[in-house]
Amino acid sequence: AQSVAQPEDQVNVAEGNPLTVKCTYSVSGNPYLFWYVQYPNRGLQFLLKYITGDNLVKGSYGFEAEFNKSQTSFHLKKPSALVSDSALYFCAVRDSLFSGGYNKLIFGAGTRLAVHP
Amino acid sequence: KAGVTQTPRYLIKTRGQQVTLSCSPISGHRSVSWYQQTPGQGLQFLFEYFSETQRNKGNFPGRFSGRQFSNSRSEMNVSTLELGDSALYLCASSLADPTYEQYFGPGTRLTVT
Numbered sequence: 300a301q302s303v304a305q306p307e308d309q310v311n312v313a314e315g316n317p318l319t320v321k322c323t324y325s326v327s328g329n330p331y332l333f334w335y336v337q338y339p340n341r342g343l344q345f346l347l348k349y350i351t352g353d354n355l356v357k358g359s360y361g362f363e364a365e366f367n368k369s370q371t372s373f374h375l376k377k378p379s380a381l382v383s384d385s386a387l388y389f390c391a392v393r394d395s396l397f398s399g400g401y402n403k404l405i406f407g408a409g410t411r412l413a414v415h416p
Numbered sequence: 417k418a419g420v421t422q423t424p425r426y427l428i429k430t431r432g433q434q435v436t437l438s439c440s441p442i443s444g445h446r447s448v449s450w451y452q453q454t455p456g457q458g459l460q461f462l463f464e465y466f467s468e469t470q471r472n473k474g475n476f477p478g479r480f481s482g483r484q485f486s487n488s489r490s491e492m493n494v495s496t497l498e499l500g501d502s503a504l505y506l507c508a509s510s511l512a513d514p515t516y517e518q519y520f521g522p523g524t525r526l527t528v529t
Contacts (some may be wrong), residue, residue, distance in 0.1 A: 333517060342420070342506055344522035351514045394472075394512055401446045401471045402510050402518060406459040411424065 301326045303392050305407035312414050320375040320410045322390030331374045331393035333404065334364055334387050334402045343389065349373060360384070380414045389409050418442065420509050420521035428527045434495040437524045441488050443507030447471075448490040449518060451484060453504040462505075465490055466512060494526075502528045 300324045312318045324330055331350055335343040354366045364375045373390060377412025387409050394403040421440045429435050435447035442447050450462040482492040488509075494501055504525050508518035514527040 331515060335520070340522075340525075342422075342522045343508075344521060345517045348517050349514075351486075391459075394461075399468070400465050401514060402449050402470050402508075403461045403474070404459075404518065405461070406450075406510075408458050 301392050301394050301405050303390050303405055303407040305410045307410050308408075310410045311413070314414050315379050318377050318380040318384070318412065318414070320390075320412060322373045322375065322407060324371050324373060324390075324392050325385075326392055326398060332366065332371075333391045333393075334358065334362070334373075334375050335389045337389065337409075342375050346375070346388075351370075351388050354358050357416065361403055362412050379410075381414055382414050385412055385414045420507055420519055421505050422505075422521040422524050424524060425522065426525045426527075426529060428521045429497050430529055431497055431499060433497050435497060435526060436491055437493075437505055437507075437526075438507075439490045439507030439521060440518055441490070441507075444524060445485075445509035446488050447510045447512055447518075448484055448488065449508045449510070449526050450490070450492050451506045451508065452476075453523070454502075462492065479515055482486060492529075497528045502526060 304323045333348045334346040349366045357363045390407040391404040423438045447466045449464040449479045453459050463473045464471045468484045479495045484490045504523045506523045510518040
């Protein structure tokens, strides 16, 4: 079965420093991977995705993610964190199309990012 | 282009009642998915509709049901509410292509007392 793990409940970063939010996955077949961000009392906002191609994916708000097939990881990164980046971040994988997954996303538990001034 | 809209934004219901939540997808999106978000279980997939047909269903009891209309708008219904149904219910719309990302609405916060 497809699964996603976000090993850190919370990540603390000083403003201006680089940030990394970790994600590992387990899938059968080629993974379709996504990152979303959630601000308080809001829905999820799409940041970026990996479908195929370059292992470094660039997304919204200066975020990028590195796909590593051998380590089955898809870590979210940003070179310089902002206080406004503080939010809940979710990694997700599309369920297997072979089992009729279609548009079913399987989410990690989420990582709370706190950027301190 | 307008985003995904969900109504109502907040609901308070009593155990045993039923509730209907509504979702209007982004124009041109024919796939609508529903998710339940709780502090304990995180984000869990409820079901997906495409062209008025349920394509996939998560592991939820039969009290949870949904439907999609010809204009792609979707509703989900929860009957015989339980305290554990208190959650944020999120709707997401997408194109049919599974490589395409899903766009989420702001959610409906359901509180069952």
